[in-house]
Amino acid sequence: MSAITTVTGSAVPVLGNDIDTDRIIPAKFMKCVTFDELAPGMFYDVKVNPETGEKTDHPLNDPKHANASIILSGENFGCGSSREHAPQSIYRSGFRAIIAESFAEIFFGNSTTLGMPCVCASREDIAALTAFVEQNPDEQINIDLENLKATYGEVTIELTMPASAQAALTSGKFDPLSELMANNAAIEAVAEALPYV
Amino acid sequence: MGKTLYEKVWDAHNVGTLSDGRTQLFIGTHLIHEVTSPQAFGMLRDKGIKVKYPHRTFATVDHIVPTDDQSSPLKDPLAEAMLQEIRKNADEFGITYFDLASGKQGVVHIVGPEQGITQPGMTIACGDSHTATHGAFGAIAFGIGTTQVRDLLATQTMAMAKLKVRKIKVDGELRPGVYAKDVSLHIIRLLGAKGGIGYAYEYCGSTFENFSMEERMTVCNMAIEGGARCGYVNPDETTFEYLKGRPYSPSEDQWDEAVAKWKAFASDADATYDDVVEIDASEIEPTVTWGISPDQGIGIGESIPDPANATSDAEKASFQDALDYMKLPAGAAIKGTKIDVAFLGSCTNGRLSDFREAAKYLKGHKVADGIKAIAVPGSQITAIQCQQEGIDKIFEEAGFEWRAAGCSMCLAMNPDKLIGDQVCASSSNRNFKGRQGSSIGRTVLMSPVMVAAAAVKGELADAREVFGVA
Numbered sequence: 221m222s223a224i225t226t227v228t229g230s231a232v233p234v235l236g237n238d239i240d241t242d243r244i245i246p247a248k249f250m251k252c253v254t255f256d257e258l259a260p261g262m263f264y265d266v267k268v269n270p271e272t273g274e275k276t277d278h279p280l281n282d283p284k285h286a287n288a289s290i291i292l293s294g295e296n297f298g299c300g301s302s303r304e305h306a307p308q309s310i311y312r313s314g315f316r317a318i319i320a321e322s323f324a325e326i327f328f329g330n331s332t333t334l335g336m337p338c339v340c341a342s343r344e345d346i347a348a349l350t351a352f353v354e355q356n357p358d359e360q361i362n363i364d365l366e367n368l369k370a371t372y373g374e375v376t377i378e379l380t381m382p383a384s385a386q387a388a389l390t391s392g393k394f395d396p397l398s399e400l401m402a403n404n405a406a407i408e409a410v411a412e413a414l415p416y417v
Numbered sequence: 418m419g420k421t422l423y424e425k426v427w428d429a430h431n432v433g434t435l436s437d438g439r440t441q442l443f444i445g446t447h448l449i450h451e452v453t454s455p456q457a458f459g460m461l462r463d464k465g466i467k468v469k470y471p472h473r474t475f476a477t478v479d480h481i482v483p484t485d486d487q488s489s490p491l492k493d494p495l496a497e498a499m500l501q502e503i504r505k506n507a508d509e510f511g512i513t514y515f516d517l518a519s520g521k522q523g524v525v526h527i528v529g530p531e532q533g534i535t536q537p538g539m540t541i542a543c544g545d546s547h548t549a550t551h552g553a554f555g556a557i558a559f560g561i562g563t564t565q566v567r568d569l570l571a572t573q574t575m576a577m578a579k580l581k582v583r584k585i586k587v588d589g590e591l592r593p594g595v596y597a598k599d600v601s602l603h604i605i606r607l608l609g610a611k612g613g614i615g616y617a618y619e620y621c622g623s624t625f626e627n628f629s630m631e632e633r634m635t636v637c638n639m640a641i642e643g644g645a646r647c648g649y650v651n652p653d654e655t656t657f658e659y660l661k662g663r664p665y666s667p668s669e670d671q672w673d674e675a676v677a678k679w680k681a682f683a684s685d686a687d688a689t690y691d692d693v694v695e696i697d698a699s700e701i702e703p704t705v706t707w708g709i710s711p712d713q714g715i716g717i718g719e720s721i722p723d724p725a726n727a728t729s730d731a732e733k734a735s736f737q738d739a740l741d742y743m744k745l746p747a748g749a750a751i752k753g754t755k756i757d758v759a760f761l762g763s764c765t766n767g768r769l770s771d772f773r774e775a776a777k778y779l780k781g782h783k784v785a786d787g788i789k790a791i792a793v794p795g796s797q798i799t800a801i802q803c804q805q806e807g808i809d810k811i812f813e814e815a816g817f818e819w820r821a822a823g824c825s826m827c828l829a830m831n832p833d834k835l836i837g838d839q840v841c842a843s844s845s846n847r848n849f850k851g852r853q854g855s856s857i858g859r860t861v862l863m864s865p866v867m868v869a870a871a872a873v874k875g876e877l878a879d880a881r882e883v884f885g886v887a
Contacts, residue, residue, distance in 0.1 A: 237735050238610055238710045242849045246856070247830045251481060251495035253455035253502045255563075265856035294731070296611035296644065300849060301828075302546040302560035303453065325614060325646050326546060329577075330562035343731070384578050388437040396576040399435055400568055401466075406432045407574055410443045411470070415429060415678045416536055417667070 223392035224335055227317040227363040229289030232279050233350045234263070239293055240300035241327060245309045258309035284357040292350055293320040297338070298327025307331040317363050319370065319379070321346060332385045335394050337365055345377040365390050419685025422538075422651055423582045423617045426557045426682060430540045432574050439576040445539040446556075447474040447569045449512075450525045451481055451503040452830065453544030457566035458506040468570045471511040475534055478503055478517065479524045480830045484793050484820035487517060496831065510570070523796020523822040526550040526764040530634065531798050533663025537652035537679035542569060547764050547846065549640040552649030553633035554656055555682055557617070559647040580646065581615055581691035586622040589698035594881035596774070597632035598766060598844065598864035600624065602704040602714045604636070605643040608694065610712040613645025616691070619684060620650050624698040630659040631770040638765045639846050642711035651683040705877060706848045706862040707751055708739030713848070715751060717867070717879045723747040742850055743859050744838065752877055756861070757839035759790040759872035760853075761817070763827040766844035766865045767795025769802045775869040776811040778884035784816030785875030791833065792817045793825040817872070829854025842871035 249261030267278050275281045291310065297320040298306060307330045310318070317337045331338045341349070352359070352372055361372040365386060368379040388394040400407075420428075432441040449457075454476070461468070468474065481496040491497040500517075507514035515521040515528055522528070526547055529535040537555035542548060544566045551558035561575065568575045585604060605612075618640050625633060633650045640648030650656075657676050660666045667675035702716030715722070724740065724747060727733035740747055745754065761767075761775060772792065784790045792812045794800040800822055803809050809819045826833040827845035834854025835841055841853055841860050848860040861877060870880035880886055 236738065237731060240710075240847075240849045242828075242847070242852050246851055247480075247828050247854070250452055250830060251493070251499060253499060254459060255456055265851045268856075270856040296614070299610060299644065300546065300641075300847060302544060302548075302562055304456075304544075304562035304564060307562075322611060322614065324611070324644065326560050326562060326641075330564065333562065333564045382578065384438040388439075388576075391436065393436055395564070396435060396437075396439075396441075397568055397571060400441055400572040400574050400576065403433055403441060403574075404572075406441075407443065407469075407572055410430060410432050411573065413429075414443070414445060415538060415681075416445065416675065417671075 221335070221392045221395055224337060224389045224394070225366050227290065227337060228360050229316060230287055230358055231290040231292050231349070231353045231361050232285035232288035233292045233353060234279060235292070235294055235350065237294040238296045238299050241298055241303050241306035242300055244298065244306040245303065250303065250305050255305065255308040255312065258305055259312040262309040262313045289314055289316045290361055291315055291318045292346055292353065293318065295321040297323050299324035302326045304330045307334050307336055311336050319346065319349070332388060332394055335389065337363065337381070337389055339363060339368070339379040339381050341370065341377055341379055349377065418689060419687035421582050421619060421684040421688045421690065422555055422649060422682050423557060423580070423619065426538055426540060427579060429538065435576050439578050441574050442540060442577045443574050444542045444569050445473065446534055446541045448525050448529055448541065448543035448548070449474060449476045449566060450545065451478045451499045453563050454566050455499065455502045455506065456563045457570060458510070460567045461570055466571045468510040468512065470573045473573055474512045474570065475529065476503055476507045476512050477515040477522050477525050477528050480824045480828065482517065482823035483832050484823045484825045485832070487821055520797050523799065524764045524767060524824055526638065527767060527795035527799065530554065530630070531796055533660055533666035536660065537656060538682035542575065546641045547638050549647045550634050550638040550764055552637040552640065552647050553630055555649055555652030555679065557647055557649065560641065580617040582619055583613070583616045583692040583694065584619045584621060584690040585694045585696065587620070587624040587696045587698050588622040589624060591624065591698050591701060594703055594866065594886040595701050596864040596866065597628060597635040599701050599704045601636045601639040602706070602711070602862060603701045604696065605639065605712045606704065606714040607696070608643055610642065610710045611644040613640065613643040616645050618645040618648035620648055625650050626653065629770060630655060631768045634768070635765055639711065642846055652679050703864065703867055703880060705751060705867065707743065707745060709742050709848055709850050711846065711848060711862060713739055717752055717877065719751065721745050721747055721749050721751050752879060754877040755840065756788065756842045756871050756876055758835060758841040759784070759788060759868050760826040760841055760843040760845065761865050761868045762793030762795060762825050763845040764795060765846040767793060767799065769799050771844065771865040772803050772808045773806065775865040776808045778866055778880065778886065779815045779869045780811050782815055782873045784872045788872055788875050790817040790872040791820055791826065793820045794822050796822045826853050828852060842868045842877065844868045
């Protein structure tokens with residue numbers, strides 16, 4: 221794992237609050253035993269009109285955002301189901317970061333472990349960034365995880381992220397498995413001392 | 418200074434601090450199902466890692482199981498492949514698996530308590546957000562992603578940041594026709610779908626003390642719909658009574674010692690909380706949702722909110738989005754909204770007491786013409802208990818289809834799905850867009866008795882009027 225200190229790319233607005241994980245990856249795409257084929261299912265039900273089977277005018281279908289690697293959204297992004305299929309489908313669709321007003325916890329943790337930073341910005345800053353992206357869809361946004369700032373055009377905005385996630389990403393230790401396994405003796409000591417069988 | 422149950426359980430399972438500052442937390446019981454675990458076993462195989470404590474993981478199959486024709490092989494080849502995969506993984510790694518033929522299969526959050534696997538003071542995790550259900554026993558239980566399922570299989574530990582604790586104290590008696598589900602929907606309405614982010618919820622007060630374990634499970638189940646990753650109730654005599662004699666409960670000679678240890682986990686009287694919310698139980702109405710988020714709930718006697726009355730532009734937009742999707746008129750009465758489907762089941766309300774209570778009122782009534790009504794016991798054991806009491810017959814005589822155990826129409830990973838823009842009166846937990854299998858399907862959440870009332874009337878109705886509940 222390498223450290224993730226910056227993410228640079230263009231962005232697509234997927235606006236609204238409470239974008240839940242059923243919307244991100246509908247359950248019908250979860251009949252699978254690997255994550256490999258999830259990308260086509262990402263936001264499928266809002267990207268495709270169920271009656272006509274045609275693409276909707278959702279920003280994710282807009283050719284001007286075709287190269288986007290950052291998602292912009294509102295409050296409580298990723299709420300609902302714990303399905304890791306949700307961040308996996310986003311990551312496997314080429315996205316590398318999400319900027320939103322706030323995130324649901326399980327989604328946030330799943331994304332961090334995957335190495336896809338979820339950073340928070342204020343509603344006003346996201347609105348301004350969205351307006352910028354609408355006008356300049358190809359412009360690059362730079363997310364600086366060490367200083368928790370995002371820069372686009374002449375503008376720099378403040379970001380927030382829990383210190384533990386920031387440390388995990390910028391140190392390259394966002395997948396904790398090897399560190400968890402290294403503490404085997406301490407694990408066994410806790411297991412021995414559990415106040416139940 | 419006293420400690421909360423959350424802090425005590427956390428301390429007893431704290432393995433150490435990781436380099437990013439999070440805690441390495443030991444998980445006493447790991448539950449798995451077929452949807453979120455196969456990828457984790459794949460990761461273990463790729464790395465050549467064994468399961469560290471196979472006896473601490475329990476498996477069942479629930480999401481993809483058809484509730485009508487379960488003959489083998491399953492008709493859906495994708496579902497059959499998932500079923501084969503969990504069988505193979507359980508077998509290869511030595512994990513106890515409650516298969517379809519075991520007589521113990523069911524929704525994972527119903528099976529754990531039923532078997533006595535869920536116990537006070539435990540940490541419990543499962544790749545499913547409704548794992549908070551197990552908090553009803555005074556366990557710290559939460560949903561995790563698949564990579565964490567891998568971490569648990571490999572080490573029985575995971576990285577986690579400690580949560581704050583909010584005490585939600587509900588006192589008083591619920592009025593007739595008001596149930597645990599209404600308490601749950603009321604709390605979420607009050608605090609919002611994201612109100613619990615960063616918190617564990619401790620549910621307490623006389624209302625919870627008087628609740629049965631099944632009622633406590635209903636409320637803890639939906640902690641996540643209010644944004645809280647876990648919710649719990651302090652263990653008491655009701656908890657111990659429920660656990661006594663279950664297959665995985667401590668044996669008689671270990672019982673007193675186990676109870677003493679369990680009691681010690683309960684929050685101390687002088688524990689401090691990061692936040693406290695107090696609710697008067699008598700103010701809670703039979704509640705239904707009108708929108709596309711579980712916090713968009715109103716009393717059955719109330720009107721559908723009008724975006725014109727929203728308190729902010731963001732709220733106005735979300736109200737409008739919800740009304741457009743639900744095709745409901747702003748300001749109109751919610752009562753009388755036509756339904757197409759009635760669903761009684763799920764990890765929220767698929768237990769014996771849910772069917773028993775609904776059957777009590779359903780007896781002698783008929784499902785309205787044109788309504789598809791299905792009743793889906795949460796587990797094979799629940800199904801047998803219902804049969805023993807004749808509950809299945811009452812449902813069938815009323816015009817419900819009585820099905821086999823599974824998640825069914827809660828999330829539509831099996832053949833039970835809404836069609837087109839059908840409206841479903843549902844005892845499940847989520848009314849998200851497309852949740853019940855149709856991308857334009859509409860879900861209205863409510864208690865089991867309210868589902869029965871809606872089924873009988875063919876429209877959203879006040880069960881107290883329909884059944885003369887008093």
